[in-house]
Amino acid sequence: xxxxxxxxxxxxxxxxxxxxxxxxxxxxxxxxxxxxxxxxxxxxxxxxxxxxxxxxxxxxxxxxxxxxxxxxxxxxxxxxxxxxx
Amino acid sequence: xxxxxxxxxxxxxxxxxxxxxxxxxxxxxxxxxxxxxxxxxxxxxxxxxxxxxxxxxxxxxxxxxxxxxxxxxxxxxxxxxxxxxxxxxxxxxxxxxxxxxxxxxxxxxxxxxxxxxxxxxxxxxxxxxxxxxxxxxxxxxxxxxxxxxxxxxxxxxxxxxxx
Numbered sequence: 001x002x003x004x005x006x007x008x009x010x011x012x013x014x015x016x017x018x019x020x021x022x023x024x025x026x027x028x029x030x031x032x033x034x035x036x037x038x039x040x041x042x043x044x045x046x047x048x049x050x051x052x053x054x055x056x057x058x059x060x061x062x063x064x065x066x067x068x069x070x071x072x073x074x075x076x077x078x079x080x081x082x083x084x085x
Numbered sequence: 086x087x088x089x090x091x092x093x094x095x096x097x098x099x100x101x102x103x104x105x106x107x108x109x110x111x112x113x114x115x116x117x118x119x120x121x122x123x124x125x126x127x128x129x130x131x132x133x134x135x136x137x138x139x140x141x142x143x144x145x146x147x148x149x150x151x152x153x154x155x156x157x158x159x160x161x162x163x164x165x166x167x168x169x170x171x172x173x174x175x176x177x178x179x180x181x182x183x184x185x186x187x188x189x190x191x192x193x194x195x196x197x198x199x200x201x202x203x204x205x206x207x208x209x210x211x212x213x214x215x216x217x218x219x220x221x222x223x224x225x226x227x228x229x230x231x232x233x234x235x236x237x238x239x240x241x242x243x244x245x246x247x248x
Contacts, residue, residue, distance in 0.1 A: 038179070039180070039184070041230075043230060043232075044232070047214075047230065047232055048126065050236055051212075051214065051228075051230060052126045052127030053127070054199075054201060054212055054214075054215070054236050054237065055126050055127040055128065055199065055212075055228075056127050057201050058199045058200065058201040058202075058212065059128075059161055061201055061203065062151075062160050063159075063160060
């Protein structure tokens with residue numbers, strides 16, 4: 001991993017069109033500003049990881065057995081809400 | 086592309102009811118191949134999917150859709166947010182329109198939510214943080230990321246999430 005030191009207000013560039021700026025440092029929290037092309041995905045790592053895990057869980061749970069049929073018995077109508085009315 | 090919703094960056098536009106379509110529009114996509122340029126999170130190499138209705142073996146009607154990868158490796162159960170008991174306000178960002186090759190206000194976008202089955206029916210959740218959005222005109226799809234929406238919202242809960 002490349003490790004660089006930066007002060008508040010200084011930037012790092014990645015490739016031709018991604019710029020990351022240190023906006024503010026307060027205690028152990030750092031605020032970063034990120035300029036990147038629209039098509040580049042920028043996510044907090046924990047959000048990215050949780051979403052990947054949830055997608056995998058959704059695919060695996062459906063693939064194991066189509067438990068959705070049991071779920072359907074809970075709300076036979078068109079709306080899940082109806083089962084609770 | 087997967088879309089972000091960082092506080093302090095691109096402002097979230099209010100949901101535009103004219104752009105977001107209902108279940109009927111989703112039904113019009115049945116059997117068509119939909120191209121996800123960036124795949125889904127965790128599955129970046131799966132790009133081609135087919136949407137279908139979920140048909141229970143007993144022949145009954147079902148509110149669920151199924152998204153299958155063309156190669157058969159992946160399947161996701163989906164539900165349209167209109168079938169939930171609370172309103173799902175999908176933010177429409179310019180990046181989303183770009184990715185779906187949609188013309189703002191012209192193309193009807195179809196939101197669908199991934200359902201995660203659990204051992205107990207009461208534990209089944211729906212992913213509000215990562216909705217799929219499909220464009221029936223371009224036949225493109227993308228998974229958005231809305232950071233402040235819940236990842237695991239109980240499907241059968243009648244209490245509305247804080248959106």
